[in-house]
Amino acid sequence: MGNLRLWIVLLALTAFGGGLGIGWFAANRDHEREARARNSGPFAGFQAEFERTFKPSAERSRLLQELLAVYEREIHQLEQAHLENGRSDLEAKLDTLALNYRERIRDNVLPADKRSEYDRLAGGLDWKAKN
Secondary structure (H helix, E strand, O other): OHHHHHHHHHHHHHHHHHHHHHHHHHHHHHHHHHHHHHOOOOOHHHHHHHHHHHOOOHHHHHHHHHHHHHHHHHHHHHHHHHHHHOOOOHHHHHHHHHHHHHHHHHHHHOOHHHHHHHHHHOOOOHHHHHO
């Protein structure tokens, strides 16, 4: 009877260890996939430099990433619309969109005490005057 208990305990420990290993492996793959997604795209350099300069919290970094993803989608939609209608005013709409997202990042991602530094790095008051 004792021998049967030993086998049951051994089987339970093996199953637990296997589940633990597979869980760790799956979590690592998800983390690597998220890191690759974060480090790709047209705004990867901006995001990395922004995070290095302003050191936002994890929540604010996620907000920045979401804003940049929406910005990228809107740029793509504008380009598609203008490919169909011609590119005459695409430049002006892209400038307006850029100013809009620059302001959103400034007002929603950065705390108030870091906004003046962002304004200086983003071109000062000139970009606000255009908007």
